[in-house]
Amino acid sequence: MFRFVMRFKTRVFVSVGVLLIFTTLSAVHLLKQFEAPEDLEDTNLGFDRRARFGPNNGRANTWNKQETYLLMSKGQISDERHQNDSGGNESQILKPPLPRPRRTEDGSKLKKRQPAWERGSSSKKAWDDQEIVGKGHPWQQFHLDISQDALYSEGALYMDDLLRDLASVRIVNTSMFQGGSQVKLDFRLADGNRAIVKPMRSPREFVYKYNNDEPFWLDQERHNAEIAAFHLDRLLGFRRVPPCSGRLINLTQEILLKSKDQELLNTFFWKDGNLCFIGKCAPWFCNEDHPICAQGHLMEVSMCQFLPSFGGGIPIFEMEYPWSQGVKESQVWKGKNICVDYLKDPVWTRGRFLLDLIEQGIFDFFIRNYDRHHFDMMRKYKRLGTVLFLDNGKGFGNPHVDDTTFLAPIYQCCKVRRSTYLHLKELTQLRLSDRMRSSMSHDPIAPVVTEDHLQAMDRRLETVLQTIEKCIHVHGDSQVLVETLDN
Template sequence: MKIYHWLEKDFKRRVFFAVLMTGFISTATVLLVFAASEQNTLQENIIKLLMRQDSLTSTARVQQFTNERERNDGVVSSEKGKNLKIEKRIPAWKLLLEDFQTKATFYDPEGHYIPRLLEELATTEIKNISTMRRGTQLKFWIHFVDGNQAIAKPMRDPKDLYITYDTSTSYLMERERHTAEIAAFHLDRIFDFRRVPPCTGRLLNFTSEIIMKTNDRSLLHTQTTKDGNQCFVGKCRWTFLCNESALTCAKGGLLEVSVCQAIPNLAEVKDYWYRWKTLFDRSENQLRRDCENVKKEAVFNGHNFDLDFFEAVAFDHLTVNQDRHHYKILKSNTTDAVGLSLLDNGKGFGNPLVDDPTFLLPFKICCRFRNSTYWKFKEFTKPDQMLGDQMRASLAQDPINPVLTNDFFPALDRRLSQILSELDRCIKKFGRDVVLLED
């Protein structure tokens, strides 16, 4: 009402107000037009994006549909009519646990998810790390942020340090080699035994991935330095393996470790004492009795593991692992599947220049072996398939390659030939049908 009286008194005021209102209306009109234009552009962009996304989804569907092993790559899919639903990628370790539970081996025979599992073990963020209390050696228990767990063994000695095997010095005095765990997995996978847990190398940042990820007093309270590198004493059952003169040290702030998939509590496990643990202490008559006893004892859930044990002896001869004291038999909780496992290989691969002939005694005395494995071993003696070359190529994929020194590759070829020579001698003496047996 006040504005009306103000305009009524003066014509100029009315003209000024009219011009002002016209400008306001024009500005508002322009803004509305601009907003409408922007909305149309936004709608067009959204439509284009949806069309592009639909195109990508169609490509993904085709790729998914043509992939025969989508499960092994961790993609779960379900088909409803013509629509293929792609769900979240499953971590590789969950696929491994599924196979472990149903097949009683550490992974599926095709094992398409193994490369991805090794990558996960080598790169997944660590949630917590602590020392393991069981066993005589220093090792870590790792919890990852994705829920997986692993056992890690740190680098204690240089890779080119060879163990001098001497009967006057017990193998128990050896410090475990992190590289032996990695190499044992690769050798086991080449033979398709699937008895060794997947294992890879990894470089851990001493500060951010160990010290800042642990509440373990044996790590936090034993920190020290040596030659400018961060170290800790740690805690071992045997103090001579963890003390001021046996430190575990990083190099340039990084600690090299092996990271091996932890065994889940999903399958029944039965321990067997390794009868050939102290072969050099036994007479030939005792070894002959052991041959017969293994036949009787190596039975679990209706399955005979006699031939599996001889394969394990061959494996230990190739790696020269004198620390094999037990075998574990795994039984699935959901099927009748059973399998032999070869755990704790940290004292293998100690010296490629020295062989241990005592590992050959079971072949020499017992004269029996699995037929299919014999012929598999024969294949790895062909010039284009030599075991050493296969091992070199396999280990080249590991993050901390070189895992082994070059001396180990011809050593594998030499030791494999020694096993086959003993078996061929048995075949010549007793006949192939007696020595080479089927399951």
Template sequence: MLGLRRDRLLTLLLLGALLSADLYFHLWPQVRLQLRPRRGRGGCSCPNSAGDPTAPPPDSAAATASRPGEAEHNFSQVQPGERSEEQGGRSAGRQDLPSKLQNLFAHPLYRTLEEPSLQGPEDTLLSSREALRYYLRKVARWNRQQREEETPEDYFYFIDFQRHNAEIAAFHLDRILDFRRVPPTVGRLLNVTKEILEVTKNEILQSVFFVSPASNVCFFAKCPYMCKTEYAVCGNPHLLEGSLSAFLPSLNLAPRLSVPSPWIRSYSLAGKEEWEVNPLYCDSVKQTYPYNSSNRLLNIMDMAIFDFLIGNMDRHHYEMFTKFGDDGFLIHLDNARGFGRHSHDEISILSPLSQCCMIKKKTLLHLQLLAHPDYRLSDVMRESLQEDQLSPVLTEPHLLALDRRLQIILKTVEGCIRIHGEQNVVVTEPSELLAPNSVQADLAS
């Protein structure tokens, strides 16, 4: 009798344990998933605006985010230079909105493109066995400069540090500008001893590790220049911040072209390039292949705008996948020399734009949107970067410099329009003409 009761008790306990486990491992995650805001394009938690009580008021520019197709009227009211009274925070009465970043990615300008259909076996690149290996490979940059340090004025751009946080921030900015030409990049705190030295079987890699006089584990790179122990990076004593970028498929699988930038700088201490002394330089570029026919020059303008915002003077080459031909996009690789000086805006980086006076309409619309207080660039960048493990990735002065530089870009475009007329400056790409929800900008206002 007593034994039977004990059996029942055991069964009850077992059932209770099973029920608790079920609640904890199945039901609770489901509840949490339901409570969490939905993820949208760009990894944002985008609101479902239809019938959503948190949707923005209908008279705001943000309201266009929830009503695709109706953006035309409201967006045309976006004025370059418009600011809200309060700095950095949300607008009055908007505290109930999820976030500026979510609203930005929900805006019709950021509409999701249709997945292109597969044309042939080479299009299945990423699902192939070989391509999977690349998910494990990463391009790394290491922490060499503290966040609050500025690059000294007397440093040439080609001896400046390569900053891991610049690579991370550049990825976020590129996504916010909707270029999507920087391979995904994240920050990580790595134990260089346990996660690199002790796991590698590569003898060359092992040979570059050493222990510093301060007992920190350090390593240097093997390359033709600037790769001596003097340029080593060190853990503290093992932990080191780094940026990790997704590795692009090998050149065999997806061949790339490396092209010198027409606005390349001199990499000597005294030299000057033609674009620096000839204000009509762009006229000759426009007549030269491939800039004379494709939209390559417009892509260069995008890259110059991107580089001006991050303050990157080190864009000597750009790369492209050959598969997409002359009109293919430029891959924004190597942004490590960005975000060196927040107190200085290097106007010469904008030379392609100021000399050629042309810009894609889509790019201009994005820039105008990011100048609007509801989507202010520094705010959306701050929010986006908060997701990174190494947050804060950029200091406040660097974030605020983005807003200042954005105004300079918009003023440059305004100046171009005044001189050459809007129809000669703002270029609509063929793909934009086909888009059903094409957003119009009233650039004259």
């Protein structure tokens, strides 16, 4: 009897104990949902949650082409980014101010949220192996010259040498560059330098229209756009695009016979006497319908300077760009002035990046870049560094049509750096098209863009200035032309 009572008591204790543990866990779980985030800015700005460099990058095996096209035409996915967005089709900006419980990609809950500039910093060993170990080479001087305010200093003396080296130093190894949706190669040069390489895919004269037949997500990147973007950015005085040079490579000698990347080599084939490859990237770009072909053995490529990681990990972090031209994202800002709220919010007005984003809008209007869904900043400087203009391959597609909606950050915020406005005005004195032509004239693949694109630069400069001046007319010079948004 005594034993029976004891067993009964133990069972009651155990049951009550288990019940208590469950109740506590549920309470903690509920409380956590409303817990304030460590990095408030992070939440409000809609920092990107996708692991862009995750192992899913090559998902060609599971791809069903028709399915992808069907989904895209229905607007369910518009490109790789949208397909991966964890938030479904709503914009991050529209999300309620209360933080949601965060989850990892496999659905389990994250313990502690790191700021965006720390996330993923140690996830890619490959980013660590080109660090500054001297200052003899132009690329090393470039790495040392990177600052919080710009990728390189005004009038950097090593720049011509750096561009020349990118175009001529012997290539010692090549492989696929993982990350992003389109084909990119990773070149190692004999001087220790490293470049991100985009191959030529269509002739300079090809005009991508951006209509129902030529939707923005199917636009293949242009190697020459990366080069022209570097020169334009330098002339506009931003210095936020990494140096890029053109180069003519021998695909057989410099990749087929040199690369150790078997996955890449497996995609090589000959077509009509030209050496071609497919590469590994998003399945709607890397397939038999989109071969990348040399002329015989020769192929034009863009060689863009790799950024240093400054001590390990991916050198940059990215955040969602509020004025993205994505089909769904643009619905948010095309119908309403989203900047009114940003200008009242210290999270947005603190520091430099809202003014940088306004300049990014100007830059993307010039190059007509529909691919700016995110913006990049250097991990080293956290929120204090300049916004970078990386990935300009979809720019310079159509020189005949100007899309003023790229200027939404200007006409919605009606703020622009005074120094930028004055610099743009100065550029009208000596024609921007002439400066661009002359700046790019030494490139090995000059003429880098067609005359129509150069003429578009002059026309678009006028439109940018008119847009700023309209703001000045309404709000007054001192309200519009500012150097900082902090009060």
